Amino acid sequence: MSREITYAEAVREAMAQAMDADDRVFLMGEDIGVYGGAFGVTNGMIDRFGPSRIRDTPISENGTVGVGVGAALLGMRPVIEMQFSDFVANAMDPLVNQAAKIHFMFGGQLCVPLVVRLPAGGGTGAAAQHSQSQEAWFVHVPGLKVAMPATPADAKGLLLAAIADDNPVVFVEHKLLYRVRGDVPEAAEPLPFGQGVVRRQGRDVTVVATSLMVHKALEAAERLQEQGTSVEVFDPRTLVPLDAAGITASVMKTGRLVVVHEAVERGGFGAEIAAVVSGGEAFSYLQAPIRRVAARNTPIPYSPGLEAAVIPSVDDIVAAVAATVSGG
Amino acid sequence: MATRVTMPKLGMTMLEGNLEKWDVQEGQHVQKGDVLFDVMTDKVSMEVEAPADGFLAGVRVHEGDSVPVGALMAYLLADGEALPGEDAGQPPEPSAGAGERNMAVSASPETTATPVPNTAAPPQAEAPGAAAAAAASANGAQTFGIPATPAARRLAREAGISLQDVQGTGRGGRVEAEDIERYLAHRPAATAAPAATAAPAATVAPAATAAPAATAPPAATAASAATAAPAATAAPATGPAPGSGSAPAGVPLDPVRRAIAEHMLRSAAVPQVTMEAVVDMTEAARLREAINASADVRVSYTDLIARAAAAALKRFPGLNARFDGERLELCARIDMGLAVALPENRGLVVPVVRDAGALSLSELAVARGDLVRRAQAGTLTPDDMAGGSFSLTNLGSYGVRSFNPLLNVPQVATLGVGAIRAPAPGAPLEVALCLTFDHRVLDGAPAAAFLQHLAALLAQPYRLL
Structure with a gap:
């Protein structure tokens, strides 16, 4: 059975069901208790699970994630919310140098079943320190898994899988997705990592998009359809592990690839996808250069007009796809 | 430089x-x-x-x-x-x-x-x-x-064609998959070698379509393999691409055909004369019948005429020669080129029977049969086709009565053979022999004398045995 709920509700439901099922699961974060979190994701959870499992933390991400790593090492399954994904910069040492590596440094005797949720992305007028898309930072750290669900159902299923995973998982939630509604199964059904999904079937070009950009890509595809261009939209859902086979199969079908993400272009995950495609079986099927649509290489401006210019728009995707299909 | x-x-x-x-x-x-x-x-x-x-x-x-x-x-x-x-x-x-x-x-x-x-x-x-x-x-x-897209390169590789031959229409002249498909759709069916009286040329080797090495996509940690098998891109179109817009009509010749065209043009630049003699083939037919009834080797009219031509060339060595415009080489040996049509309209080759003047009729028939078989099988070597001193081309089997063969330059003479036929019911069998010669180095009289001698040999073919 499923019903339509918001992305935020889906995330909340996943956490609540995981907590119901497993006493070891608990939440930490800034203002997640009575306040319900900066984006309301944990609304009401403290009433149900109490302050020992819904733990408000000081404004010290380094400390919070460090505590989470310790708790995980001792057998708990903490889920930590960064109030804004940007703040995870403060927690890089426990996350990158501890959580990601302990399993490997101790010969597999220990694991760190930690989830760090990152409300990410711009478009909110929140400027440079509250708008970033940092997924590439974590993709580059072996030992971390990275999920970027684009729909409420994926958010629930992948978060359940992340909490059940014995590895540390960075879970990226775009802030503008929280109010997006969609059908979500009521049951606690985890979704496998490393399995992308074709959001829209197409013939002429593959658009691989992540998170919020999946929706922009679908809108662009709709518009391009009117112009006679058939766009396939592929959502990898998790970046680590990545469904390289799914992307490759799609590109071998269409012969063209446009990668769309909200993170800045330089060093972004789009380059990784492009390399996976051009370095693999799909190479010989490419009919045009691979294009990336990504944020300009600049901090997100506060000015709404400038912010809109920096972040990829539907128009940007339409233009890039049109240029790619015309062989440019 | x-x-x-x-x-x-x-x-x-x-x-x-x-x-x-x-x-x-x-x-x-x-x-x-x-x-x-x-x-x-x-x-x-x-x-x-x-x-x-x-x-x-x-x-x-x-x-x-x-x-x-x-x-x-x-x-x-x-x-x-x-x-x-x-x-x-x-x-x-x-x-x-x-x-x-x-x-x-x-x-x-x-x-x-x-x-x-x-x-x-x-x-x-x-x-x-x-x-x-x-x-x-x-x-x-x-x-x-x-410049070409990877997809175009793959299609070209699979089709065994060179990107050099394809006009790229993409940005900066880049060859795209569509260009390959258009090229394949318009390409003449012929893939093979030289035409009638063309110079020795190689047969074209079959396309070696190297299958692209399939490299597994790099799997991140534990990527799923649940996705469908890749679909191939569109197969080459079978007809002209519609709406090719302002592109000029027609296609450039493929390289082999272009080579033939150039060779023919060089030949046409030579002042050449064709003269025709009608020869009584009654005795030749009788002889051929008798040989084929008794011997292991089947002898064709072409073999008989080639044997006669070789004998006549011994008497008229001026026709067994090569002329490059400056130097005339009288060839000591009669290396007779024989035009052979390839199957499926793939053109014509002119393999050479070596030292035809030294071969008996049956030896010549065997040598010619071997060349024809290998020509049709595509296994001739350039050596088989190089260095002829005289050429013979027979269109008689098509019912052609007589024709005007072009010189196979730098050879100075070519003999065309028409159909062997009776001009009227009950009349004796006859054939038109059409001799083309290079008028720069030969005059009409010696050429005609050669033709006359050839006719006499065929009229009394027992002298060829």
Whole structure:
């Protein structure tokens, strides 16, 4: 059975069901208790699970994630919310140098079943320190898994899988997705990592998009359809592990690839996808250069007009796809 | 200026050639047109001429090496000239015209009759660094320097065609998959060799369609394999691409056909005369019947006429000759070219029966039968077709009464044979023999005398035994 709920509700439901099922699961974060979190994701959870499992933390991400790593090492399954994904910069040492590596440094005797949720992305007028898309930072750290669900159902299923995973998982939630509604199964059904999904079937070009950009890509595809261009939209859902086979199969079908993400272009995950495609079986099927649509290489401006210019728009995707299909 | 010596493209499907041997030592001087090296492609060995005068230097390919088409093999240097800085991968500046540069990259068309096609590629085709890329690349180098999408390269590889032959319509002249499909749709069916009375030429080796090596996509941690098998891109279109817009009608000739066309043009430049004699074949028919009733070897009219022509050429050696415009070579031996139609309209080849004058009728029939079989099987070698001194072409089996064969230059005479027929019911069998000769070196009287002698031999063919 499923019903339509918001992305935020889906995330909340996943956490609540995981907590119901497993006493070891608990939440930490800034203002997640009575306040319900900066984006309301944990609304009401403290009433149900109490302050020992819904733990408000000081404004010290380094400390919070460090505590989470310790708790995980001792057998708990903490889920930590960064109030804004940007703040995870403060927690890089426990996350990158501890959580990601302990399993490997101790010969597999220990694991760190930690989830760090990152409300990410711009478009909110929140400027440079509250708008970033940092997924590439974590993709580059072996030992971390990275999920970027684009729909409420994926958010629930992948978060359940992340909490059940014995590895540390960075879970990226775009802030503008929280109010997006969609059908979500009521049951606690985890979704496998490393399995992308074709959001829209197409013939002429593959658009691989992540998170919020999946929706922009679908809108662009709709518009391009009117112009006679058939766009396939592929959502990898998790970046680590990545469904390289799914992307490759799609590109071998269409012969063209446009990668769309909200993170800045330089060093972004789009380059990784492009390399996976051009370095693999799909190479010989490419009919045009691979294009990336990504944020300009600049901090997100506060000015709404400038912010809109920096972040990829539907128009940007339409233009890039049109240029790619015309062989440019 | 140093002239680059590169692996020529000797056939439409040739991707690389095996250097059989250098015919010239490093440091030795050659003149343009001298045989420089021998190349073995899939089935055929060929001599390649020096594209210019010079000293052979900077040899980087050794006998037995496989060399991609277009790859740099050596240089020809002027006296005292230093090797270009090839380590920088810079080909010599194209101060010469583009045509000359193509020559330097090509084999000499005169001997191979399969010249490098005029590249339809844009100027980037000879971009700096291309030589290094070609030399470094072991495969696919036939397309070096030609901008093309990976998909177009794959399609071209699978179809066994060269990107050089395809007009790119993408940005900057880039060859795209559609261009390959359009090319394939318009390409003439013919893939084979020379036409009637064409000079010795190689048969075209079958396309070696190298399957692209499938590399597994790099799997991140534990990527799922649950996705569907890849679908192939569109198959080549079977008809002309609709709406090709303002593109000019028609397609360029494929390289083999172009070689034939050039050869025919050279022939047509020769002042030549065709004269026809009608010969009584009654006795020849009777003789042939008697032989075929008793002997193991079946003798055809072509064998009889070839045998007679060889006998007549002994008496008239002036027709058994080669003339290159300056020097007339009377050939000591009668090496008789016999035009053979290839199956499926793939053209004609002219393999040569060696020393036909020394062969008996049955030996000649055996030799001719062997050449015909191998021509139709596509297993003739360039040697089989090189160096004829006289040619014979028989269209009689098509019911052609008589025709006007063009000279197979540099030979000075060609004999065309029409249908053997009775002009009226009950009348004796007869055939039209059509002799074309080069009027620069022969006059009508000796040619006619040859024809008259030939007619007499056929009228009393027992003298041929």
